[in-house]
Amino acid sequence: MDLIERPPLAVVIDLDDTLFPQGSHLYGAARAVGRAGAAAGLDPVRLSRALRRQFLAGSDRAGTIDRALAAYGIAPDLAAGLIPVLVDAFTAYRPRRLPRYPGALDALLAISSRYPVACLTDGNPAIQRAKLAATGLAEAFTTIVITDELGGRTLRKPHPEGLRQAAETLGVHPSDLVVIGDRPTTDMAVAAALGARSIRVLTGEYAADPDEPAPTAHALDLESAAALLGV
Incomplete structure (x- = not known):
């Protein structure tokens, strides 16, 4: 009708x-994750790009940061210690404007x-x-x-x-x-x-x-x- x-x-x-x-938020959040990764010795640009590629493959899939670390080349045992820190960085990201x-x-x-x-x-x-x-x-x-x-x-x-x-x-x-x-x-x-x-x-x-x-x-x-x- x-x-x-x-x-x-x-x-x-x-x-x-x-x-x-939504991609505008994910782009900024990926950069925040990259900065958090830099504190652990990772290349922030490379990590944020790896994460953005995962978002492009499907933004609502679980384990996005896990897959980004795997694509970066981080071994699973090392990734296990990084994932909580990077998830916290993603969750804590607060854009000023979208x-x-x-x-x-x-x-x-x-x-x-x-x-x-x-x-x-x-x-x-x-x-x-x-x-x-x-x-x-x-x-x-x-x-x-x-x-x-x-x-x-x-x-x-x-x-x-x-x-x-x-x-x-x-x-x-x-x-x-x-x-x-x-x-x-x-x-x-x-x-x-x-x-x-x-x-x-x-x-x-x-x-x-x-x-x-x-x-x-x-x-x-x-x-x-x-x-x-x-x-």
């Missing part, structure tokens, strides 16, 4: 690769002027809140739900608990939501799980992934998604 003919009562928006390019997608802030403000809006995001809570601060987007949301705060990694999308919590906080039934996100297997899947409609934005790492599950509508970016909502 047309999103303008039957508009939602509230909107839920993903963060990474929907509002800003670039939003063009038009994303104006589109978010336009949507939030008409609808209650939640941000629903997965990941380490400290990292995700640092991203929101660095993009300058936090104040535009009615509420922010970080799924890891609800019960760890097992409650990340497509687990429905985060979206259920967002709907409850916004005061609407999940079926009255529209979810905007970039990744079918998480954003579209969690919407489908609770009967919400969804808009897939074709931005970021997963832009070429198949529509499985299919969204209600497609948009090039958040600006285009806002237009589909009539704002």
Whole structure:
């Protein structure tokens, strides 16, 4: 059904690769890991490049730093002592500023002027809140739900608990939501799980992934998604 003919009562928006390019955060975090590696005698540029190559192969895979050290040529017994230090450096990275997608802030403000809006995001809570601060987007949301705060990694999308919590906080039934996100297997899947409609934005790492599950509508970016909502 047309999103303008039957508009939602509230909107839920993903963060990474929907509002800003996640690669910008990963680039800075890789440099922070390189600096931490330098304290152990590693070449910081070489290490950060090895880590960025792993991110390009799939940013949400587990063991990314482990594989970067292996690619660097570090023996497993030596890597075991380095990994906790490098993971801490990655987690502690706090960017001063992260670039939003063009038009994303104006589109978010336009949507939030008409609808209650939640941000629903997965990941380490400290990292995700640092991203929101660095993009300058936090104040535009009615509420922010970080799924890891609800019960760890097992409650990340497509687990429905985060979206259920967002709907409850916004005061609407999940079926009255529209979810905007970039990744079918998480954003579209969690919407489908609770009967919400969804808009897939074709931005970021997963832009070429198949529509499985299919969204209600497609948009090039958040600006285009806002237009589909009539704002």
